[in-house]
Amino acid sequence: MFPRHLIDPIRTALRERPVVLLLGARQVGKSTLAQGLVAQGLLDRYLTLDDLALLAAALEDPQGFLAGLRGRVVLDEVQRAPGLLLPLKALVDRDRRPGRFLLTGSANLLALPKASEFLVGRVALFTLWPLSQxxxxxxxxxxxxxxxxxxxxxxxxxxxxxxxxxxxxxxxxxxxxxxxxxxxxxxxxxxxxxxxxxxxxxxxxxxxxxxxxxxxxxxxxxxxxxxxxxxxxxxxxxxxxxxxxxxxxxxxxxxxxxxxxxxxxxxxxxxxxxxxxxxxxxxxxxxxxxxxxxxxxxxxxxxxxxxxxxxxxxxxxxxxxxxxxxxxxxxxxxxxxxxxxxxxxxxxxxxxxxxxxxxxxxxxxxxxxxxxxxxxxxxxxxxxxxxxxxxxxxxxxxxxxxxxxxx
Structure with missing residues (x-):
């Protein structure tokens, strides 16, 4: 496994901001990096919306899905359920404790309609590119x-x-x-x-x-x-x-x-x-x-x-x-x-x-x-x-x- 130099800035952001958003193409290592942060104890749970059962729950009732989450959570491939962003905004506005969510996306969420207005001022944004030399x-x-x-x-x-x-x-x-x-x-x-x-x-x-x-x-x-x-x-x-x-x-x-x-x-x-x-x-x-x-x-x-x-x-x-x-x-x-x-x-x-x-x-x-x-x-x-x-x-x-x- 290759060391990713972006991990230190992400660790710092999790200690300061309620939501960290990690974007990047498929197969650049976002899931591996997120799972590593769970293993290190900076986050509690890793959930991916590539799991069809989780995706169905997130699409059916976004607000209820988020309300049922406990601890500090990774939501991987969150672009598959953009309806989560509006209730996430309300949830974070009520409780701005740092490190509540790490979101990852293999499509640029900021390019999706209305997504940026839900996220502005609430997230630390990072992009993971393919490996550097x-x-x-x-x-x-x-x-x-x-x-x-x-x-x-x-x-x-x-x-x-x-x-x-x-x-x-x-x-x-x-x-x-x-x-x-x-x-x-x-x-x-x-x-x-x-x-x-x-x-x-x-x-x-x-x-x-x-x-x-x-x-x-x-x-x-x-x-x-x-x-x-x-x-x-x-x-x-x-x-x-x-x-x-x-x-x-x-x-x-x-x-x-x-x-x-x-x-x-x-x-x-x-x-x-x-x-x-x-x-x-x-x-x-x-x-x-x-x-x-x-x-x-x-x-x-x-x-x-x-x-x-x-x-x-x-x-x-x-x-x-x-x-x-x-x-x-x-x-x-x-x-x-x-x-x-x-x-x-x-x-x-x-x-x-x-x-x-x-x-x-x-x-x-x-x-x-x-x-x-x-x-x-x-x-x-x-x-x-x-x-x-x-x-x-x-x-x-x-x-x-x-x-x-x-x-």
Whole structure:
């Protein structure tokens, strides 16, 4: 079993808040984490609404179901009975003792109608993503703390493309399988997820079109979201396309990276970027193995950038301070792959290069960002596939990709 770094913030929240909500895709380890908290004595009972008898009771009489619960309770897969949320709100408003409920959901409850208004101000919210590289290696990453610290410690890289990391993804059950076994797991996972979860969440019968949309997005990692282009590619009207896209987000299969819109006195591109949440699942869906990925350099750059974005997203969930993740692109062509906003509004820019060497021109976007931000600009970093940590001027550095999980 892999250690999950999110468990410490969840323990703290259970001591402070009446309800903790843990969201995440199917098979990322939510149930295992929740059962571990019961075993440690922080919660008393584990109940899952995948149990048909419990689900029937929760759907038939939500208020009576909750009234009959005693002690500190885990309610797993609570999205299957959204009618529980309104009586839960009333129950918690009468008694706000901390640690009363841990709710988990494999669909984003905040995207369900009226759910967010029942939960606002009452819950501590966490998202469990597939395993981070640090979790797979049994170490707690310090990358974000290092980025916003005073000095970047040197690190030695391996000097190679981490194809194995990109292809295995982070689903706990899949990472230890052979490539052939993992391929079968990914195929079955996507098919059953779409068949089961989508029909519970929305009246969609044309599942092949939803799968086609995911495949199209997987093949354009970190592209700007362009509804017209996607609609033309799939032959779908805008209303249907947006509904399908929202479902993929709700199921944690894709994620949008918002643009950074600080007042810089210039026009910025305001479209979000879109990327898959797990490169292993995305690459399997595209039918790509190590050989084909390594030769397709145009796709490789986007996949590597999506990989970095998700590693930072995972680490931000258990970082010692809040970190916002964005992209930056101006209408005049200045661009930074990833922009991190941390303590005190300080900004770190990240560029991701699928090459073993770094050139001065790779810092052009970071230098433009530094000039625009002035003292708010803390540091600019290019992550690359080389071995050495190299300074490239004041507050500008090239770091091996392994800094993500080994700093």
């Amino acid at each position: 640090g979790e797979m290696e049994g170490r707690k990453e310090g990358f974000l703390a290092a980025l916003f610290g005073e000095e970047l410690p040197p690190i030695q890289g391996e000097g190679r493309l981490p194809l194995d990391r990109l292809l295995r993804g982070g689903y706990p059950e899949a990472v230890g399988l052979s490539p052939e076994g993992r391929g079968r797991w990914f195929r079955d996972y996507l098919a059953t997820l779409l068949a089961r979860e989508v029909r519970e969440l929305s009246q969609i019968e044309r599942l092949p079109e939803l799968a086609r949309l995911y495949t199209l997005l997987a093949g354009r990692p970190m592209a700007l979201l362009n509804w017209a282009e996607l609609g033309r590619s799939l032959g779908l009207p805008a209303t249907t396309l947006k509904r399908y896209f929202a479902l993929l987000e709700t199921l944690f299969l894709v994620r949008t990276l918002p643009p950074w819109e600080a007042n810089l006195g210039k026009r910025l591109v305001k479209s979000p970027k879109v990327h898959p949440t797990d490169t292993g699942l995305a690459l399997h869906t595209l039918g790509l193995d190590a050989g084909r990925l390594e030769t397709d350099r145009s796709l490789l750059g986007g996949v590597l950038e999506a990989f970095v974005a998700m590693e930072i997203t995972k680490q931000a969930g258990y970082a010692p301070f809040p970190v916002g993740l964005f992209h930056y692109r101006s209408h005049t062509g200045e661009e930074v792959d990833l922009l991190l906003e941390g303590p005190g509004g300080r900004v770190v820019g990240l560029e991701v290069k699928a090459r073993g060497s770094v050139r001065g021109e790779d810092f052009r976007g970071l230098k433009g960002l530094a000039q625009a931000l002035g003292p708010r600009f803390h540091r600019g970093v290019v992550l690359y596939l080389g071995r050495e940590s190299v300074p490239f001027g004041p507050n500008l550095h090239a770091l091996p990709l392994e800094a993500l999980w080994r700093l």
